[in-house]
Amino acid sequence: MVRIPLLITPDGLILPVTIRSEKYRVPYSQVIFLVDTGSTLTFLSPDDASRLHIPVSSLMAFHHVQVGGTMIELSKMNKVELILKDAKGIIVKPIVIEELNVGKMVRKNKILGVPSILGLDFLLDNRLSFHYLPSEKIAYLETE
Amino acid sequence: MASKKIANLMDEFSEDIQWFTKNYPEILKEHNNQYVAIKNKKIVAANSDFQKVMSELEAMKIDSANTFVRFVSKVKMILISHG
Secondary structure, X not given: OOEEEOEEEOOEEEEEEEEEEOOOOEEEEEEEEEEOOOOOOOEEOHHHHHHOOOOHHHOOEEEEEEEOOEEEEEEEEEEEXXXXXXXXXXXXXXEEXXXXXXXXXXXXXXXXXXXXXXXXXXXXXXXXXXXXXXXXXXXXXXXX | OOHHHXXXXXXXXXXXXXXXXXXXXXXXXHHOOEEEEEEXXXXXXXXXXXXXXXXXXXXXXXXXXXXXXXXXXXXXXXXXXXX
């Protein structure tokens, strides 16, 4: 079993990852995902997409979601590599996401600061369990 | 890219997240409703307009893809997402 530590921050429990995509010319880049087991979808936020220079406008939108009262248009990026560290700080085998949702705001009255979300689909697809021990201030994901 | 270099990028990023967490009360007081960009445990740009923060980073030749950028607000967001 591999344990992937989560960081406890004022925003919630977050997973820092390195992301890379040859196809979309995204070099090794840092992203934090807010772990949200109330979300069925994992997606990269519009702000993170912009920060990573992902050509969102060239991606075909396939779905709309409401997040915190604002509408986000989702497109898909194929074969995105996620690099994580285990509890010992060692890089584990990269996870290749066949289709990563990427968000784009579609309304002008957008809510600022919508984070990238790590939803249940990521935990299910990668057979990860989620653990949070508030009194010990420990949070982590673990492979089955 | 060698895995050591990737590990270094990840370490630096994690240190900036930890610095943000540790200094959050002061950052919130100073930059309420702004995006803040943190690099090497320093706020290098802050603005309520995300694109202006990106432009500032670019002007300073700071790689935005490896910079911790967060929106800070006294108003807490409750995320409810559905398709």
